[in-house]
Structure formats: C-alpha cells, structure tokens
Amino acid sequence: MASEANSRVLSGFLDYLRIEKGLAALSIKAYATDILQFAEFLEKSKRLLMTAHRNDVREFLQQLFSHRVDGRSVARKLSALRHLYRYLLLDDKIDHDPTLNIESPRQWKVLPKSLARDEVESTLASPLNSMANARRDAKGAAALALRDRAMLELLYAGALRVSEMVNAALEDLKLESGYILVRGKGDKERIVPIGKPTQDAISEYMANGRPLLAAVRASKSKSKSKSKLELKNPARPAGVSLTNSPLLFIARGGRKLSRQRVWQMVGAASVAAGRHASPHMLRHSCATHMVENGADLRTVQTILGHSDISTTQVYTHLALDRLRTVYQKHHPRAKPR
Numbered sequence: 001m002a003s004e005a006n007s008r009v010l011s012g013f014l015d016y017l018r019i020e021k022g023l024a025a026l027s028i029k030a031y032a033t034d035i036l037q038f039a040e041f042l043e044k045s046k047r048l049l050m051t052a053h054r055n056d057v058r059e060f061l062q063q064l065f066s067h068r069v070d071g072r073s074v075a076r077k078l079s080a081l082r083h084l085y086r087y088l089l090l091d092d093k094i095d096h097d098p099t100l101n102i103e104s105p106r107q108w109k110v111l112p113k114s115l116a117r118d119e120v121e122s123t124l125a126s127p128l129n130s131m132a133n134a135r136r137d138a139k140g141a142a143a144l145a146l147r148d149r150a151m152l153e154l155l156y157a158g159a160l161r162v163s164e165m166v167n168a169a170l171e172d173l174k175l176e177s178g179y180i181l182v183r184g185k186g187d188k189e190r191i192v193p194i195g196k197p198t199q200d201a202i203s204e205y206m207a208n209g210r211p212l213l214a215a216v217r218a219s220k221s222k223s224k225s226k227s228k229l230e231l232k233n234p235a236r237p238a239g240v241s242l243t244n245s246p247l248l249f250i251a252r253g254g255r256k257l258s259r260q261r262v263w264q265m266v267g268a269a270s271v272a273a274g275r276h277a278s279p280h281m282l283r284h285s286c287a288t289h290m291v292e293n294g295a296d297l298r299t300v301q302t303i304l305g306h307s308d309i310s311t312t313q314v315y316t317h318l319a320l321d322r323l324r325t326v327y328q329k330h331h332p333r334a335k336p337r
Contacts, residue, residue: 003039003043003048005048005049005050006039006042006043006048006049009048009049009050009084009088009093010032010035010036010039010049013031013035013083013084013087013088014028014031014032016087017031017083030076030080031080031083031084034076034077034080034081035049035080035081035084037077038052038057038060038077038081041056041059041060041063042056042060045324045328049084050088050093050094052098053098054098054099054100054101054102056098057078057081057098057099057102058102058316061074061077061078061102062316064077078099078102081098081099082097082099085097085098085099112280112281112284112314113281113284114281114284114285114287114288114289115270115275115277115281115282115285117289119270119273119274119275119277120156120282120285120289122273122274123152123266123269123270123273123275123277123282124149124152124153124156124269125149125273126152126268126269126270126272126273127144127145127146127148127149127152127269128145128149129272130145130272139212140212140252142208142209142212143208143209143210143212143213144209144213144252145209146201146204146205146208146209147205147209147210147213147249147250148265148269149201149205150198150201150202150204150205150209150249151165151249151262151265152265152266152269152282153194153197153198153201153202154180154194154198154201154202155266155279155282155283156282156283156285156286157194157195157197157198157286158180158182158192158193158194158198158286158303159192159282159283159286159287159303159304160182160192160283161184161185161279161280161283161305162259162262162263162279162280163259164182164183164184164305165249165262165279166247166249166256166257166258166259166262167183167247168180168182168183168247168248168249169246169247169248170246170247170248171246172248173202173248175199175202175203178193178194178195178199179191179192179193179194180192180194182305184305185305185307186307188305188307190302190303190305192303210250213250213251213252213253213254214245214250214253214254215253215254262279263278263279266278266279266282283304286303287300287303287304287312287315288315288318290303291315291318292318294326297309297312297313297315297316300312300315
C-alpha cells in the first residue's frame, strides 16, 4: 500500500485522467496499477513520487527486466510514469521530469543469471567430490577431476569465456605472478589476476593431472626401445609418451578440449551441487559478486574483456544498490531520526 503522500499524488493524477482527459475506467486502472508499483518500489528506500530522480526510474525499469517482465509491459509502465510527471510538471508540483531522456526499453538488457556464493562454492567442489566416489579408472578419474576443478576455478575467478578457456596456452599462465594472459574476442589480450585458491587448483592439475591426460600410447616398436631409465619415470608409464600440446587444458591423450565438453562439465558439476549452471553463469557470477563487494564498473569491464563500458553497464543497478546501502549506513542524513 502506498504512503499517504504518494496516495495523494496518485489520486490527483487519476482525477486528472478521468475528468480532463476523459479516459475509460480500465485505462485509468492500468495507470493506477503501474504508478502504484513504482511508488511501492520507491517506498522501500523511503522515497516519494514527488522527489524521484532519473536513477530511480532507471533502477525501477532494470528491476522489471531482471524479474523477466516483457519489454512491452515495461514500455507501458514507463509511458504511465511519463504521463504522471508531465502532469506534475505542468501543475507546478515539481521542477524536473525524472523520466526525461530515459532510454527506450529496447535498449535495456536483462541482468544475466548468476549463482549465489554458496552455490558457486558447491559447484567448484563438485569434481573432487565425484573423484572421491570414483571406483573405476581411479588415476584417469583423478586427472579429470583435477582438470575440471581448475577450469571451474578459472571460469569463476577470471570470468573467462569458454573459447578463451579452451584456447588458453601454457605460456599464458603466470602462476608465480598470480595472473593469466587471456586472448579474447578479436585477439584482444587482457591480463586477469587469479587468487590463491585458483592458483593452487591449477598447480595441482599441472603437477598431478595434466601429465596423465597428456600421456599417449607410443607404438609397439618405440615402447620396446625405451630405456630402463625412461620406464622407471613415474610420470611416464611404460609404452607411453607425452604429447607436446601447447594448451593449458587438454582432453585425454593430449587432444584439444572442445567447448561442448566444457559446457557439459559445468552443467554436471552444478547439477551435482544442486542447480544447473552454464560457463557463462560462472562468468557473470564473478562480475556480480565483484560489484556487490564494491568493485567499480571500469574494473569489472577490464576483467570481463568488454571493449565498450555500455556492455558492462548491465550491472549498474547492483553498483547503485551497493552505493545506497553504504550511504544509508554511514551518512547521518540517511539515518531515520
């Protein structure tokens, strides 16, 4: 239910539509529903229709999109707000129109789906949990689990695209310095920092997983001619040679990992953790959690590899929510008296 102040504004506007504009009852009801929804949105932050700003309108529209309200309905609600504020402006009740120059709903993007932090943690742990339950081909299962965990860590920690992941080269990885060089769209390079958990996961994969996956069966003639010293090498079983693939993440036998396989792996890991996810959801979870923790959009743009900040601005309302929370907590005028 709207506050008394907002109810008075809405009542006056509806009278104007009925008496001066001669609108039908159903049309007036539609206006009332849309404006009341905006009023209730404002009141959650103790704001009023008469004092709303442009950012309030933008945040309201973005929330509608994030709740999967279709574009036509959003456009209708924006139109209702435009009519309300034009009425208030003409009646000298306000001195600015907060709907002025608001972009068309067609230019807005839905905030991509992301995982909650506990869902991310469960997904990242899934490969090792599966490895613990594996009975057959224990070494092969362990190698795959170490690889999958390292990939999941990097997808989330570095916000990599699947294509960037499968094409990442060994030489791109700088574990000692804590970053990886990522080659993105249009061969544009960016440096992405990676934290200690991701570094540890990749290190374990490099030491105990990749050598087993890289192993390929040598020909019988070559296996017969192997030296005794070579056969005693625990990282290279008898009759096996190591592929010289330059790629960081590989399939069995050193083959290139397909994008489809990464999608399948992420799907299986997330389902085992309780929710189906895609590689892109891990990427967007990274961006979402960074913004929620106070990261600015320019930093997120760099991490994601967006060439245009407008692409990153889909996360704007998260940044504004964070800003409002901090403001209301710390500014003396924002606290209730």
